[in-house]
Amino acid sequence: MRQIECHEEEIHLCGKIQFFGFLFIFDDSGCIAASENLVELLGTPMKNILGLPMNRVLPLLSTEVEWNLVEIDKQINGEIFVRFVERIRVKEVDYYLSIYRYDRKTYLEIEICNEDHLKATRLFYYAKYLEEQHGNAWQSLTVLIRQIIGFDRVMVYRFEEDSSGQVIAESLADDMDSLIGYRYPEFDIPSQARALYTKFLARHVADIDAPTIAVQGRDAAEIDLTRCSLRALSPVHLQYLRNSGVLASASFSIVIEGKLWGLVACQNRKPLNVDLAQRHLCAFLTQYAINYYLSEHQKENLVAQTIMGVMERDLKSELLVNHDIAVVLERFAPQIMELAVADGLMIKHDRGFKTWGDVPTEQFQQQIDRYLDQLGDNELFATSNFVYDVNEAMESTIFPGIIRINILPSNTWYIYLFRKEHVYEDVWAGKPEKIYQYDPERKVEFPSPRTSFEAWREIMKGKSTKWSRSEIAFVEKVAQITQQAIAQRGGEIAQLNKELMRSNNALDTFGYTLTHDLKNPLSSIKLAAQMMLLKDDLPKDLLRKMANNIMDATTLITEMMDKVYQLTQSNSVSFKLELIDPQIKIMNIVESCKQQFGVTHLEFVLGQTLPVQAERTLLYQLFLNLIGNAIKYSSKKEQPLVEVYSEKQDNSVCYYIKDNGIGMDIQDKANIFEIFKRLPNSQAFEGSGIGLSIVKRIANRLSAKVSVESELNVGTTFCVKFKG
Incomplete structure (x- = not known):
C-alpha cells in the first residue's frame, strides 16, 4: 500500500478556476484553452472561441477600449513579471481584465470588481501609518489590510527554523479569540504550496463551497496555473479551511532574500471576494512593511556591530602591547x-x-x-x-x-x-500530528486535513535561546x-603599535559617522525630495535653494565616503588643514536640525564667526554633533534658544555652543565623552551615545580642546578651542 504525501499533489496543474472569473490561454497559434463559463459571457460556443488570436478576442469583450496590442506586448514581455490591467464593463457588470506572460504562453484573466473603489490618495496615509507605529510594522500591516479587504481576521505568520509557523501579529473582529503566539506545524503548508507562494505573492479564495469552473481546450489539464489569480484551490486546502471555520481566505507572501519568511494570512467566516485592485494594494503594502522591517533590523545590527567593534579595537590594542x-x-x-x-x-x-x-x-x-x-x-x-x-x-x-x-x-x-x-510553553493551533485516510479504490493512504484547531500546549525543554x-x-x-x-x-611591535593607534583614531572618527553623522545630509536630501513630490507649484528661488542643499549634502557624503575608502587602502587618512569660515555650514546645520527634530519655533542667535585652521569634513561633523545636540536637547522647551559665537583668546579661537535645554548633572566631565555614555535625563531623546565621543576624537585630530559647563534644567555650553 502506497502512502501519498501532500507535497506530491500538483496543485499548479488543477485545470480549474474559481467562479468569479474567466480565463483564456494563448500561444502563437491563438487561443488554446479557456474556462467553460466563457460561453455564458460571450454568448458563443467554445468551439468558436478556441483558435481565435487575442486581437480578435479583445474586441469581443469590450468595444469601448482602444486595444493597443503593441503596447500590451511591450509591457508584458519585459524582464520582470508585469500584468497589463484594464477595467472593462460587460453586460452592465464591471470587471478587471489582466494579461500576462508565463511558461511561453499568454494568459488573459477577467474577474469581477468589488463595488467599493479604492482611492489612490489613501496610499500616502497607509505608508505613513506603517512608518509611525514605532517599529511594529507587522501589526500595523494587519490593521491596514483588514481595513482594505474587510476580513474577520488578518494575521502575520512567520516561519521558524523547523519550518513550522507562528502568529506574530494580528487584527481581528471583536467576537473572535486571538491566535497571537500560536504555532502551526510544517505540514499545514506543504512544500509545493510554499514554492508557489514565492513565485506568486497574492492568493485568495472567495467562497470555498462555490463550484469551480473547468478549463477546456488543448492539454487543458497540463496548463501551468502558477501565476493565475483565478486558480482553484486544492480540495485538501479547501477542506482544511472548512475545518477551521473559514469560508473565504486570502494570503500575501512575505519574501526576504528570496526565501519565504512568512505570510499575511486573512480569514473570513462568510464568503467574500478580494478583487484585483485590493490584492495589488495589499501586496504593495506587504512589500513596504518588508522594507521597513529590514531597515529597522539593519539599524539594530549596526548598533550591535558598533558596540562590538569598540571592544574589538580595545582588545587589539591591548594584545599588541x-x-x-x-x-x-x-x-x-x-x-x-x-x-x-x-x-x-x-x-x-x-x-x-x-x-x-x-x-x-x-x-x-x-x-x-x-x-x-x-x-x-x-x-x-x-x-x-x-x-x-x-x-x-x-x-x-x-x-x-x-x-x-x-x-x-x-x-x-x-x-x-x-x-x-x-x-517555555509552545501553544499549537491543534495537536501537530499528521492523519492519513485510506482510499480503497486507489489502494493508497493520503493525508487528511486537521479537524481540530483548539489550543494544544507543549512544554519545550532541552534547548537554550539560539546564538x-x-x-x-x-x-x-x-x-x-x-x-x-x-x-x-616581533621586532616591529613598536612600529605596529604606532600605526595601529593612528589607524584606530581615524577609524573611530569616520567609522561611527557612517551610522550617525550621515543622517543629517541624508535628511536634507529627503526633506527636499518630499517637498518637491508634495507640491507642484514651488517658486524657482525655493527650488534653486533646495537643489543647492541637495548638492551640498551629496558633496559632504562623497567627502566622508572618500575618507572611509582611504582607510581601506592604508593605515591612516591624510587630512588637509586650511583656514575655514564655518558660518555657512553652521546655518545649514541649524536649518537641517530644526526640521529633523521638529523645532520650527527655535530662536537661534549667531554671533561672530572667526575662521579656524581645520579640515572641512571634520569641522562640519564637529559642529553637526554639538549644534545638533543643542537643538535636540532644548527642543521640548517652550522657547528653545541656541547661541553660537566665537572669540579670540591669545593665539587661539574659541567657539561656544550654548543652549537652554535639559542640562547635565556632570560630576566627572570627562565621562560624557565616553562612547555610548548617556546621562539619565537624556533617555527620553533619540540617540546612541556616540555623538560626543565623535566630538572628542575630532577635536583630538584637529589638535583642539573641547570643554563643557552645564547646569541641570538650565542649559549647557560647549567650548571648542582651536589653535591659531
Whole structure:
C-alpha cells in the first residue's frame, strides 16, 4: 500500500478556476484553452472561441477600449513579471481584465470588481501609518489590510527554523479569540504550496463551497496555473479551511532574500471576494512593511556591530602591547560574555582555566570535551541544544547552549560560552500530528486535513535561546584578533603599535559617522525630495535653494565616503588643514536640525564667526554633533534658544555652543565623552551615545580642546578651542 504525501499533489496543474472569473490561454497559434463559463459571457460556443488570436478576442469583450496590442506586448514581455490591467464593463457588470506572460504562453484573466473603489490618495496615509507605529510594522500591516479587504481576521505568520509557523501579529473582529503566539506545524503548508507562494505573492479564495469552473481546450489539464489569480484551490486546502471555520481566505507572501519568511494570512467566516485592485494594494503594502522591517533590523545590527567593534579595537590594542595573552583575555572576559549574551564563560589554556558567570559542572564540561574530541571540530563549535548524559540523581543546571572556539591553532587554548536551558510553553493551533485516510479504490493512504484547531500546549525543554549570527561572528573575531596580534609580534611591535593607534583614531572618527553623522545630509536630501513630490507649484528661488542643499549634502557624503575608502587602502587618512569660515555650514546645520527634530519655533542667535585652521569634513561633523545636540536637547522647551559665537583668546579661537535645554548633572566631565555614555535625563531623546565621543576624537585630530559647563534644567555650553 502506497502512502501519498501532500507535497506530491500538483496543485499548479488543477485545470480549474474559481467562479468569479474567466480565463483564456494563448500561444502563437491563438487561443488554446479557456474556462467553460466563457460561453455564458460571450454568448458563443467554445468551439468558436478556441483558435481565435487575442486581437480578435479583445474586441469581443469590450468595444469601448482602444486595444493597443503593441503596447500590451511591450509591457508584458519585459524582464520582470508585469500584468497589463484594464477595467472593462460587460453586460452592465464591471470587471478587471489582466494579461500576462508565463511558461511561453499568454494568459488573459477577467474577474469581477468589488463595488467599493479604492482611492489612490489613501496610499500616502497607509505608508505613513506603517512608518509611525514605532517599529511594529507587522501589526500595523494587519490593521491596514483588514481595513482594505474587510476580513474577520488578518494575521502575520512567520516561519521558524523547523519550518513550522507562528502568529506574530494580528487584527481581528471583536467576537473572535486571538491566535497571537500560536504555532502551526510544517505540514499545514506543504512544500509545493510554499514554492508557489514565492513565485506568486497574492492568493485568495472567495467562497470555498462555490463550484469551480473547468478549463477546456488543448492539454487543458497540463496548463501551468502558477501565476493565475483565478486558480482553484486544492480540495485538501479547501477542506482544511472548512475545518477551521473559514469560508473565504486570502494570503500575501512575505519574501526576504528570496526565501519565504512568512505570510499575511486573512480569514473570513462568510464568503467574500478580494478583487484585483485590493490584492495589488495589499501586496504593495506587504512589500513596504518588508522594507521597513529590514531597515529597522539593519539599524539594530549596526548598533550591535558598533558596540562590538569598540571592544574589538580595545582588545587589539591591548594584545599588541601586552605579551601575556591569558591576562588580556581574562581582563576582557566579562565584556565578551556580556556582548555575546552568555550566562557564563570559561577560558582554558595550558596553565589551567578560569570561569565567569554560571558554567556547567566539571562532569558536564568533560562530556562536552569528549564529544568535541570525537567530532574532531577544533576550530569553532556552536549549538543551542547540546544533549548531556544526565544521571537522574544529578540536580545540576543544564547548559544546552555552547560555543567553543580555538584561540590558538595547534594549541589547547579555548574560549567557551554557555547559555542555560530555556524552558517555555509552545501553544499549537491543534495537536501537530499528521492523519492519513485510506482510499480503497486507489489502494493508497493520503493525508487528511486537521479537524481540530483548539489550543494544544507543549512544554519545550532541552534547548537554550539560539546564538545569533552576529554573536557567533563576534566570538570568531575575538579569536581572529588574538591570532593576528600574536602573528604581528616581533621586532616591529613598536612600529605596529604606532600605526595601529593612528589607524584606530581615524577609524573611530569616520567609522561611527557612517551610522550617525550621515543622517543629517541624508535628511536634507529627503526633506527636499518630499517637498518637491508634495507640491507642484514651488517658486524657482525655493527650488534653486533646495537643489543647492541637495548638492551640498551629496558633496559632504562623497567627502566622508572618500575618507572611509582611504582607510581601506592604508593605515591612516591624510587630512588637509586650511583656514575655514564655518558660518555657512553652521546655518545649514541649524536649518537641517530644526526640521529633523521638529523645532520650527527655535530662536537661534549667531554671533561672530572667526575662521579656524581645520579640515572641512571634520569641522562640519564637529559642529553637526554639538549644534545638533543643542537643538535636540532644548527642543521640548517652550522657547528653545541656541547661541553660537566665537572669540579670540591669545593665539587661539574659541567657539561656544550654548543652549537652554535639559542640562547635565556632570560630576566627572570627562565621562560624557565616553562612547555610548548617556546621562539619565537624556533617555527620553533619540540617540546612541556616540555623538560626543565623535566630538572628542575630532577635536583630538584637529589638535583642539573641547570643554563643557552645564547646569541641570538650565542649559549647557560647549567650548571648542582651536589653535591659531
